[in-house]
Amino acid sequence: xxxxxxxxxxxxxxxxxxxxxxxxxxxxxxxxxxxxxxxxxxxxxxxxxxxxxxxxxxxxxxxxxxxxxxxxxxxxxxxxxxxxxxxxxxxxxxxxxxxxxxxxxxxxxxxxxxxxxxxxxxxxxxxxxxxxxxxxxxxxxxxxxxxxxxxxxxxxxxxxxxxxxxxxxxxxxxxxxxxxxxxxxxxxxxxxxxxxxxxxxxxxxxxxxxxxxxxxxxxxxxxxxxxxxxxxxxxxxxxxxxxxxxxxxxxxxxxxxxxxxxxxxxxxxxxxxxxxxxxxxxxxxxxxxxxxxxxxxxxxxxxxxxxxxxxxxxxxxxxxxxxxxxxxxxxxxxxxxxxxxxxxxxxxxxxxxxxxxxxxxxxxxxxxxxxxxxxxxxxxxxxxxxxxxxxxxxxxxxxxxxxxxxxxxxxxxxxxxxxxxxxxxxxxxxxxxxxxxxxxxxxxxxxxxxxxxxxxxxxxxxxxxxxxxxxxxxxxxxxxxxxxxxxxxxxxxxxxxxxxxxxxxxxxxxxxxxxxxxxxxxxxxxxxxxxxxxxxxxxxxxxxxxxxxxxxxxxxxxxxxxxxxxxxxxxxxxxxxxxxxxxxxxxxxxxxxxxxxxxxxxxxxxxxxxxxxxxxxxxxxxxxxxxxxx
Numbered sequence: 001x002x003x004x005x006x007x008x009x010x011x012x013x014x015x016x017x018x019x020x021x022x023x024x025x026x027x028x029x030x031x032x033x034x035x036x037x038x039x040x041x042x043x044x045x046x047x048x049x050x051x052x053x054x055x056x057x058x059x060x061x062x063x064x065x066x067x068x069x070x071x072x073x074x075x076x077x078x079x080x081x082x083x084x085x086x087x088x089x090x091x092x093x094x095x096x097x098x099x100x101x102x103x104x105x106x107x108x109x110x111x112x113x114x115x116x117x118x119x120x121x122x123x124x125x126x127x128x129x130x131x132x133x134x135x136x137x138x139x140x141x142x143x144x145x146x147x148x149x150x151x152x153x154x155x156x157x158x159x160x161x162x163x164x165x166x167x168x169x170x171x172x173x174x175x176x177x178x179x180x181x182x183x184x185x186x187x188x189x190x191x192x193x194x195x196x197x198x199x200x201x202x203x204x205x206x207x208x209x210x211x212x213x214x215x216x217x218x219x220x221x222x223x224x225x226x227x228x229x230x231x232x233x234x235x236x237x238x239x240x241x242x243x244x245x246x247x248x249x250x251x252x253x254x255x256x257x258x259x260x261x262x263x264x265x266x267x268x269x270x271x272x273x274x275x276x277x278x279x280x281x282x283x284x285x286x287x288x289x290x291x292x293x294x295x296x297x298x299x300x301x302x303x304x305x306x307x308x309x310x311x312x313x314x315x316x317x318x319x320x321x322x323x324x325x326x327x328x329x330x331x332x333x334x335x336x337x338x339x340x341x342x343x344x345x346x347x348x349x350x351x352x353x354x355x356x357x358x359x360x361x362x363x364x365x366x367x368x369x370x371x372x373x374x375x376x377x378x379x380x381x382x383x384x385x386x387x388x389x390x391x392x393x394x395x396x397x398x399x400x401x402x403x404x405x406x407x408x409x410x411x412x413x414x415x416x417x418x419x420x421x422x423x424x425x426x427x428x429x430x431x432x433x434x435x436x437x438x439x440x441x442x443x444x445x446x447x448x449x450x451x452x453x454x455x456x457x458x459x460x461x462x463x464x465x466x467x468x469x470x471x472x473x474x475x476x477x478x479x480x481x482x483x484x485x486x487x488x489x490x491x492x493x494x495x496x497x498x499x500x501x502x503x504x505x506x507x508x509x510x511x512x513x514x515x516x517x518x519x520x521x522x523x524x525x526x527x528x529x530x531x532x533x534x535x536x537x538x539x540x541x542x543x544x545x546x547x548x549x550x551x552x553x554x555x556x557x558x559x560x561x562x563x564x565x566x567x568x569x570x571x572x573x574x575x576x577x578x579x580x581x582x583x584x585x586x587x588x589x590x591x592x593x594x595x596x597x598x599x600x601x602x603x604x605x606x607x608x609x610x611x612x613x614x615x616x617x618x619x620x621x622x623x624x625x626x627x628x629x630x
Contacts, residue, residue, distance in 0.1 A: 009044045010107040011091070014082065016040060023081060030081050033258050035060055035283065039074040043092060043102035052099040061282065070282065073260075075100060159250045159257070161229040161284040163200040165221065166190045168211040169244070172236040183208065184311025185235045185244065185273070192277035194421025194452075195295050195388075198286050202227060203423040203453035205318060222251025225454060229257075229284060240266045240304055246276055248283055258283040266304035295386065295418075306339035313348050320458055321521055322363045325352045343384035350376035350393035358400065359592045360492055362523040365559050366589045370401035388419035396428050399435060400591035403618050408432050423453035427462050435594035439470035457483060457490050464493075468500050469598040476500040491522030498530055503600055507538035525551065529564030533601065536571035544572060561585065563592040567601040575605045579614075586614055593618055 007018045014030075016023045021037040023030045032040065042059045043051065051059075057071055075092060078084070084091045093101045166189050171182035187204045194201040202225050210221060218230045233246035241263060248258040260279060264272040274296050281288055281296075288296070313331030316324040329352035335345035353373035357366040374397040380390030395411030398404045412429035415422060426449035433442035443466045449459045460483040467476035480497035484490065498513035511534055517527045532547035548568045554560050566581035582602070585593060596602060596615060605611055 008109050009041070010109060011044060011047075011102075011104040016044065032081055033074075033077065033256075035070075035258070036074045036077045036081070039071070040078055043078075043100060044106050047102045047104070047106040050095050050099055050101045056099060061285075070279075159228065159252070161250075161286075162198065163202075163227040164193060164229045164231060164280075164284075165202040165207055165225045165227045165251075166193065167221070167230060167232040168208055169232075169246075170234040172234045172243075173238060178237055180312045180315040181237050181308060182235045183211075183315050184307075185242075185269070187311075187314060188270070188273040189231075189246075189276055191419065191422070192273050192296060193280065195419050196277075196281060196286055196288060196292055197420045199281070199284075199421070200227070200452065201421045203421070203456065205423075205457075205459075206453045206455035208318075209455050218249050218254045219252060227251055231280065237266065242266050242269055242272060244272060244276060246280070248280060266307070267301040269304075269307055270300065270302055302342060303339035306335040306342050306345065309335035309338065310342065310345045310348060313345070313352075317348060317352055320355075322356065322361050322523075325356050325361070325363070328352050329356075341383055343380045343387050343390055346376045346380035346383065347387060347389040347393045350374070350380060350390075350397065354393065354396050354400065357591075359561060359563070359590065360495075360523055360526055362525050362559065362561055366401060366591060367587075370397060370589065373397050374401065386418055388415040388422045388425060391415035391418065392422065392425040392428060395425075395432075399428070399432055399594060401589055403435075403594060405432065405435055408435075421452055423449045423456065423459060426452065427459050430462060430466055431594070434466060434469050434598060437597040439466060439598060442466040443470060455486055457487055457493065460486065461490070461493050461496055464496055464500070468496070468503070468600075469595065471503075471600065473500050473503045477504070489520055491517045491520035491527070494520070495522070495527050495530060498534070502530070502534045502537060505537075507534055510534050525554075525560045525564055529561075529568060532568045533571045536568060541572065544568065548572075561590055561592065562588055563590050570602055570604055573604070575608060578602070578605065579608065579610045582611070582614060586617065 008015050009018075013025050014023060016037070018041060021032070021034065021041065023032050023037065023040065038060045039056065042056055053068055053071060057068070060071070060074070075094075078092060079089075082091050089103065091102060091104045093103045095101060166186060169182045169186045169189075171179050173181075186207065190201055190204050190207065193199060194203070206225060210216070216224075218232075222228070222230055228251050230249045230251050231246055232249070233244060235245075236243045242265075243261065243263040245261040246259070247256055249256055258280075260276075262272055262275055278293075278296050309331045313328040313335065316328035316331065329349060332345045332349040332352060335342055336349070339345070350373045353369045353376065355361055356363040357369040357373070363369075373393070377390060377394035377397050380387060381394055384390060391411045392415040395408045395415060398411055399408035402408075409429075409432055412425055412432060415425040416429065419425065426445055430442040430446035430449065433439070433445060443463070446459065446463045446466050450456075450463055453459050460479065464476045464479040464483065467473075467479055477497060477500045480493050480500060483493045484497070487493075494513045494517035498510040498517070501507075501510035501513065511531065514527050514531045514534065518524070528547060529551060532544045532551065535541070535544035535547065548565060551560055551565055551568070555562075555565070562581045562584035566578045566585060569575075569578035569581060582596075592599075593614075596611075596618070602611065
């Protein structure tokens with residue numbers, strides 16, 4: 001038989017082919033998921049024979065372990081498609097405690113073959129054409145039975161999927177206030193899938209840019225995010241019940257590969273998330289290690305109100321403004337009041353405190369909020385040592401506040417081991433490499449974060465920051481400009497672009513970027529300090545001295561990071577005052593201190609003994625232990 005021909009199985013008014021796996025009734029195509037089609041093909045090709053459950057599972061899922069429940073769902077889907085009834089079945093018979101048998105008469109034919117004419121009997125010993133046809137049918141069935149495993153593996157395998165994007169789940173609750181819950185469920189599903197090392201999963205920040213976007217097709221989104229598959233769906237929360245519907249698509253063709261709905265009590269929302277992630281992993285035939293299977297299976301009941309408060313806190317935190325950090329912090333604290341054992345809420349609280357005390361945000365002095373961040377991070381990992389977010393939070397505190405580089409590295413490695421798809425862990429680990437004067441390694445690590453979250457503003461700026469510290473100013477400028485193409489209103493990108501341009505002595509262009517940043521939400525002190533430094537570098541010393549005086553005067557009333565003033569005085573050539581302000585930054589325990597080994601703004605007095613003494617003090621890690629730390 002020519003290779004281009006297809007085998008068809010016909011039964012009743014239906015037919016299905018072994019190549020396209022399309023079930024048809026007349027001219028109507030009846031939709032089936034790929035695995036349901038595999039199940040039907042296995043049954044019809046073994047018509048009349050009992051297929052044990054284990055045997056049928058091995059045929060349909062040859063390379064993946066699945067539970068019997070998946071097979072039962074496929075049988076149910078088939079019965080629905082065929083209009084069959086389990087109690088008085090015409091097609092699929094259930095053999096209790098054993099398996100299933102296809103009981104309808106099956107005809108195996110070749111697609112496109114002309115019907116065989118029936119001639120009158122002219123010879124006494126010529127067999128009847130009906131006998132010939134019956135024998136041929138038996139032969140075809142035997143051939144199909146023997147060939148099915150090979151054909152199934154060759155033709156019925158779903159497209160190879162090693163990367164996924166989970167698009168924002170639609171809020172079906174008819175309540176705009178529930179929008180954050182849908183976003184939270186999206187993030188939970190992303191985080192669960194990201195724990196699978198063999199699968200690259202796009203992080204929340206990039207996925208959320210497609211929220212409500214109907215103008216782009218799935219193949220276009222797949223190309224932009226460089227993924228093989230797309231997951232989309234909806235979520236509805238009502239009366240402490242959650243219903244989630246998800247669909248898996250081939251990113252290239254937009255062909256639906258799988259769809260399923262789940263419903264749980266809101267307390268079991270984490271188990272629901274794990275069930276969906278595990279089902280997707282099975283459908284795309286990703287091999288899970290025993291440890292990954294265990295992690296996906298792990299879940300605990302959660303107080304519904306605590307979960308809702310935490311979800312909204314993360315929704316705020318991801319906006320990355322000082323006001324939203326504070327708002328997120330309030331919701332994390334509410335979650336903890338409702339469930340004091342809920343580890344993710346402590347990790348969220350640690351992240352909010354940590355960034356409120358970081359350079360570029362400048363909301364609070366580090367020595368005021370970082371101890372709170374540390375206490376919350378330690379609590380998170382003590383409650384759940386398997387929580388990647390908790391170890392990432394603790395790693396950031398160890399790096400930026402304790403200056404304990406070895407401990408920070410351990411925490412980041414632990415977080416990445418627990419969840420290799422957690423982009424924030426890779427992003428903040430890159431800063432560890434800057435602190436240890438390894439800018440090339442920092443660039444490589446932040447690019448791993450960028451691959452997971454290609455549209456994240458903070459990660460894209462982080463890549464530019466690493467290039468800046470590697471003294472690759474042209475590359476840094478290009479990276480910052482690329483970031484501003486994603487969002488021209490991102491103040492931090494304009495400001496850091498200006499810093500790179502100033503190092504290239506493109507002072508007018510740098511000042512233009514700083515002035516744009518002043519019109520946008522962000523740290524006013526960060527921008528003004530860089531304007532003053534650029535004035536000093538470009539020879540406008542009067543303007544620089546005026547601005548630095550204003551900043552010093554402001555620092556008497558509110559928090560202005562001392563390191564900003566140190567950089568201005570360094571540009572003015574006043575080493576004495578610059579060192580003095582660096583010493584104050586040391587007392588503040590500013591996170592900027594970890595960058596001093598590679599920071600270009602202090603090159604003028606890098607050999608100064610006082611500066612070297614400060615670097616030595618930082619290296620000695622003057623950690624202030626808290627009573628909660630072991």
